Amino acid sequence: MKAVPSRPAVPRPPVRRPLRAAALCVAALLAAAPLAACSTSSAPGSSGASDDGKPAASSGGAGGHRTIKVVAAENFWGSIASQLGGSHTEVTSIIDNPEADPHDYEPTASDARTVAGARYAIVNGVGYDGWAGKLLSANPAAGRTALEVGGLVGVEPGGNPHRWYSPADVHQVIERISADYKRIDPADAADFDRLRNTFETRTLAPYDRLISAIRAAYAGTPIGASESIVSPLADGLGLRMLTPYSFLSAISEGTDPTAHDTSLIDRQIRDKQIKVYVYNSQNATPDIQRQVGEAEAAGIPVATVTETLTPAGASFQQWQVRELRGLKQALAKATGK
Template sequence: MLYRLIICLSLISSAFCNAPKLKVVATFSILGDLIRQVGGVDVEVNFIVPESADPHVYQPTPQDAAMLAKAELVFINGLDFEGWLERLIANSGYTGEVITASAKVKPRILVNSKGETVDDPHAWHCVKNAMLYVECIADALIAARPSLKDKILKNKETYLNELIKLEEWVQAQYQRFPAARRLVVTTHDAFWYYGDAYNITFLSPVGISTDAEPSAAAVANLIKDIRTKNIRAVFIESLSSRKLIVEIAAEAGVNVDGTLYADSLSASHQTASPAQSYVAMIRHNTQEIVKGLDS
């Protein structure tokens, strides 16, 4: 009798331990990493936009629709970032919840060239905003799989502590630079939240979306700013063409300092991949900017 009881308990334990993972789809790699950190080994996370593709102008594939159809939960950034998502969901037949990870963030609101009000979607570049993403992610994962509550809350606490230390580290890197020197040029207007958090002014030839076309006046004004304000921190972004920024830097008589990651992590399969996680991306970008400000 005791032997049978042990066998039954063993089978129940085995079934519990081998419970299927919660299948989650995120729209892009940065969001996918935040979900992985909170969900841990019990959550299977896939993301739609590969690291090599630009989320602003991404064209979904039939494979994306198939992946979405199998998901139990879908996470998006929101803030007008995934303009292609509604069509993809319709094509996939997905009928589950769509969670907006940025729901607790206070967005930067802009007016585009058509006079329309739009949100700046790049909220994750402020580490404190990423903490708000983590809160939303944890709440959604627990609601979807209550049996994982204790594990998810533990993962959340561990990761939030890591982000708190990251925030303190980033703040410390800029203490020796007066505000007047904290001037950085990038490919598009993706780093406002970072700049607002760490008192850095970012200048760029185009707006918040990479599909915008720079005007001749905007380029001329940027070249003038680089010259007159003695800006030395000039960067390309990992998903953007080098051509425009290289031409601007050459005209202004400065060098391009390196690469920043704005809308995607770096590919995990690459040997030299400095931004394979959210934390690594923030550290890499900060170290690059500091080197640029020091030049």
């Protein structure tokens, strides 16, 4: 293995605004967005259809192909949706800036118009992007299909919303998006099958290989983390998370962790009970910056993850493969394997 590249400088922590502000912003947008009259949205995860039972019409694409207008609340799901749809889809991701915080994003009038015109919508759910659900409800459209990822994978309200870091959930979402595309546009079903097969067997092959390799070599290795975004990934890789979930959740939600949890993590680092420390570099609070410094001082390798696609313009697989390689290198350094 090559030496681990130096860790990028820790950025200033983002400011998590109260969710109430986002709700007020959504309410203000309702009058500004063009609403589809006398229509309702399909239930999350269901297929929408027009009154005659056929898929609602989409705008025409190049060569006479139908184009499905797709809106994704976050770009990690949008990247997958775009690759599964190819030229048959036009995908817009609302959160597409690495500096934006999806937890309390304040949508714009342009976002509301995008949602109003979408034939297919993908939201994460589980309390992560409540503003997106409000936009869908406020901008109904006949025949729209909506996918809520949390509901699809069976995560209840209050559960961990970071499902794009669960390899099993990612593959489940791929299956549903492809199936929904075929229901919306059955004439191009064979093309959607081809796109899905290519994405899963070739495009995601490095991602799947890294997951299998890390699990095979390092399952059971104790790690620490800065927030709950790392938990689904640790579960998928078979790593043993020692950081209390109450601490992980507090940092993720922008609340103060308890003194007991902070003291426990400090001891885990000081006594080298963890082999690797993983942190979200887009949410580096003073507590987390201190823990990163303590881990480095103790000789514990540090790996980073981010909340959304980084750098801007990266695909889902490019982003995840880069992070998995960094984590694998940190685990190799820590364990000598």
